[in-house]
Structure formats: structure tokens, C-alpha cells
Amino acid sequence: MEIRQLRAGEFEDSLSLSEYAFKYKVSAEDRVRAKESFKPEQTWAIFEGDSIGAKLTLLPLEVYIQGKPISMGGIAGVATWPENRRQGYVAHLLTHALETMNEAGQTLSFLHPFLIPFYRKFGWEIYCEYKKYTLPVGKFPHKTEIKGSVKRDIPDLAVFQQLYDQFAMRYNGTLQRTETWWKESVLDDDTHSCVFYSEQGEPEGYVLYKIVQQELVIDEFVYGNELARQGLWTFLANHDSMITAAQLKLVPADDILPFLLPDPRIAQENYPYFMARIVNAKAFVENMIFNVPEGDRERVLYIEDKHASWNNGLWRWTVSEQGGAAFTRIQGERSEADLECSIGTLTVLLMGYKRPLQAAKYGQLSGTAEATAWFEALIPQAETALFDFF
Structure with a gap:
């Protein structure tokens, strides 16, 4: 058994496994385009002789943490032939991917799980969720007279980039x-x-949407201030003669739209979304800025x-007067730690998805009350x- 990156000539074998595992068929026309964009070096596979037994794609991406981009390894397209399942193939690939990401300086990894409990065993944990709203036209926000203007279907990608970055940097992940x-993953002809x-004349917000079977399907709703939010909703409400409802997808979990509606009783759904995992704890911790605790600035984790x-193992966590951190491996017994948790729990705590007091209350973080x-x-x-998928 061998683990290696794919080669250019193995496109068809790789695609055949994807088609089988994910139950789809690529047309001849799309097959040509897929082959042209094929990046064999991004796919790692387990081989038995010349045959692919299982594979995954490792994407070199960057995500915002505390408003700064950091290197992230995005895992996608995990696939195994049915005769090779439950033989540890994916476990070997995930372990190899962690080693590869660590060597490449990717301190964090994301994936969209087919089964959350499976990936939890390897240290990934849910780090974000999203809301989905369905609003009948009669429950749209009231139209308002806005000082400003809305332009439809502008071709300037730089405008979207500017507004997206300002919005995205508010969040971790x-x-x-x-x-x-x-061009390849967000915008399309529809x-x-x-x-x-x-x-x-300053751009302050945007909406990406489709009109599907008399519904507005809103993929992204990004705004920098309340005036922009109201102006965009007024534009959407002006479709009232064409549509019966709107669906808002991938809405951030902290969104409060229902509270702002004249009638907040709309259909609301909440979904756990992507999983995250710290690849290198030392590099990740030392890249963050923390609140400076009163009193002792050092604990053992x-x-x-x-x-x-x-x-x-054991780590000494020291915080400077400026909020920087030194994270140093030390020798000793597990019982000497002030705090104890899994890598998955540490990931979601540092990213802000859950809080230490919550984790301690439900047994995910151990330690003294003081620590x-x-x-x-x-x-x-x-x-x-x-707001993305891979």
C-alpha cells in the first residue's frame, strides 16, 4: 500500500471514483473542462498496485482569524471504493494529510463532514453553523426611502472583494x-x-441572488451598515410582483433579521456546517492576540x-503584557496540568464558537475553577x- 499524490495521467481513475462515491455523472463536455483544470498534486490517494483505493483533495487556502489571514488546509472529496471501506484507508489518508499540512505551515484545517462523529475521532470539530430563512413576500422588511442608490449586475469584481473582506474579517473562520x-466557486451565469x-458613491453592501420558481434565492447578503441593509432589502422588496417568497442561505449564526421584521414568525432553520481542526497548536496559539488576564499570566495545558x-502533551501557556502568547512544550505528567482538553475542543474555544465555561460545564474541558x-x-x-463550500 502506497500513499502519494496523483499524476496527470490518473485523472480518469480519480474521476471514476468520485462519480461512484458521490453518485453523479459528468457529461462529456464537463469532463473536458474538468480535465483541463485538474490539479493532480492537490489529491492524495492510497494505491494498491496501480489502483486507487481511496483519495482526498487537500486545498491550499487561507482563512481569517482575528481579522488576519492564516494558512489553512481544506480537505475535500474524501472517497473510497465500497470494497475498501472499514479497512482504515481514510484514517491513513487523514493522518498523512495532517503531517503534510504541518510540514507546509498550514496551522488549521477545515472540512465539510459526510458524518460528524467520524471526523471527530480524528480531531476535527464543528466550528460554525448557519441559519436559513424563508420569508413570504408579505413578511419582508418594510420598504424605506433610502439616501443612496442600488446598481444591479455590476461587473466589477473588486467591489465585491472589498465589501466581502470588510464583512468576512468580522468573523473567525x-x-x-x-x-x-x-470566478469558479462564487459567481456563475445564473x-x-x-x-x-x-x-x-461609496459601495457599502451587496446581495448575490437568483430567481428560481417565483422565489428569490439569496446566496449572500453583505452589508457594512444599517443604511446599506435597508437599501438592499428595499431593492429586494421591489420584486414583490415577480415572486412569492425569499430564501436566505448561509446566514451567519449571529444574524438578528427576525427581530427586525414587522412579523418575526418566519421559517428559520439552523445547521451545523463546517468542521475545523488545529494542525499545529504552538503556531496557532502564538499567532493570536489574547486578553491579558489579571494576576497570573501562566497556566499549564x-x-x-x-x-x-x-x-x-503538556504545554506552558504564557501571556505577555501586550496579549501575545508563548506556547512551550514541557515534560511532566498529565496530572500536573491546570487545564485539559482535546485538540477539537481547543480549536472551537480559540476560534470563539464555544466558551471555556460552557465546555467545562459539559465535561469537554477539565481543570480547576480558577484555571x-x-x-x-x-x-x-x-x-x-x-459563506463558502468545498
Whole structure:
């Protein structure tokens, strides 16, 4: 059994496995395009002789943490032939991917799980969720007279990039989009857009949407201030003679639209979305800025990480007067730790999805009451979100 990156000539074998595992068929025309964009170096596979037994794609991406982009390994397209399942193939690939990401300096990894409990065993944990709203036209926000203007279907990608970045940097875990990502993964021929401009001509918000079977399907609703939010909703409400309802997808978990509606009783759904995992705890912690705790600025943390030995063990966590951190591996017994958690729990705590006091209450974080309070005070409040899929 061999684990290696694919080669250019293995496109058909790779695509055949994807078609079987994910139950779709690629047309001849799309097959040509897929082959032209095929990046064999991004796919790792287990081979038995010349045959692919299982594979995954490892995407070199960047995400925002505390408003700064950091390197992230995005895992996608995990697939195994049925005769090879439950033989540890994916486990070998995931362990190999962690080693590869660590060597490449990717301190964080994301994936969209087919089965959450499966990936939890390897250290990934749910780090964000999203809301989905369905609003009948009669429950839209009231139209308002706005000082500003809306332009529809503008071709200027730089405007979307500017507004998206300003919005995305508010959250931990949002993707830093490249021009290629916008063109290949966000915008398509069926997508309409509108941009709100202030009276001074500054872009302050946008919506990406489609009109499908008398419904507005809103993929992204991004705004920088309340005026832009109202202006965009007024534009959408002006479709009332064409549609019966609107669906808002991938709405951040901290959104309060229902509270702002004349009648907040609309259909609302909440979905756990992507999973995250710290690949290198030392690099991740030392890249963050923390609140400076009162009193003692040092604690010892035990991290349990069965699949990344470079994280597993005791760490001395020291916080400077400026909020920077030194995270130093130390020798000793597990019982000497002030705090103890898994790598998955540490990931969601540092990203802000859950809080230390919550984790301690439900047995996901162990430690003295004093150390837990120290940890709670240490981590800045934050929200998580992701508006993309891979």
C-alpha cells in the first residue's frame, strides 16, 4: 500500500471514483473542462498496485482569524471504493494529510463532514453553523426611502472583494477569497447581483441572488451598515410582483433579521456546517492576540491529540503584557496540568464558537475553577462563520 499524490495521467481513475462515491455523472463536455483544470498534486490517494483505493483533495487556502489571514488546509472529496471501506484507508489518508499540512505551515484545517462523529475521532470539530430563512413576500422588511442608490449586475469584481473582506474579517473562520475562487466557486451565469452605494458613491453592501420558481434565492447578503441593509432589502422588496417568497442561505449564526421584521414568525432553520481542526497548536496559539488576564499570566495545558503527536502533551501557556502568547512544550505528567482538553475542543474555544465555561460545564474541558476562569477571561469574544463550500 502506497500513499502519494496523483499524476496527470490518473485523472480518469480519480474521476471514476468520485462519480461512484458521490453518485453523479459528468457529461462529456464537463469532463473536458474538468480535465483541463485538474490539479493532480492537490489529491492524495492510497494505491494498491496501480489502483486507487481511496483519495482526498487537500486545498491550499487561507482563512481569517482575528481579522488576519492564516494558512489553512481544506480537505475535500474524501472517497473510497465500497470494497475498501472499514479497512482504515481514510484514517491513513487523514493522518498523512495532517503531517503534510504541518510540514507546509498550514496551522488549521477545515472540512465539510459526510458524518460528524467520524471526523471527530480524528480531531476535527464543528466550528460554525448557519441559519436559513424563508420569508413570504408579505413578511419582508418594510420598504424605506433610502439616501443612496442600488446598481444591479455590476461587473466589477473588486467591489465585491472589498465589501466581502470588510464583512468576512468580522468573523473567525471565513475564507479569504482569491479572484479565481470568486470566478469558479462564487459567481456563475445564473447569479444576479446588486450593490448599494452611499450618496457619496461609496459601495457599502451587496446581495448575490437568483430567481428560481417565483422565489428569490439569496446566496449572500453583505452589508457594512444599517443604511446599506435597508437599501438592499428595499431593492429586494421591489420584486414583490415577480415572486412569492425569499430564501436566505448561509446566514451567519449571529444574524438578528427576525427581530427586525414587522412579523418575526418566519421559517428559520439552523445547521451545523463546517468542521475545523488545529494542525499545529504552538503556531496557532502564538499567532493570536489574547486578553491579558489579571494576576497570573501562566497556566499549564494538557492537549490530547492522538493523530498529531507534535500537539499531544503538556504545554506552558504564557501571556505577555501586550496579549501575545508563548506556547512551550514541557515534560511532566498529565496530572500536573491546570487545564485539559482535546485538540477539537481547543480549536472551537480559540476560534470563539464555544466558551471555556460552557465546555467545562459539559465535561469537554477539565481543570480547576480558577484555571477555567483564567481561560474564560483569556479568550476574546468572537463569532464564527463561513459563506463558502468545498
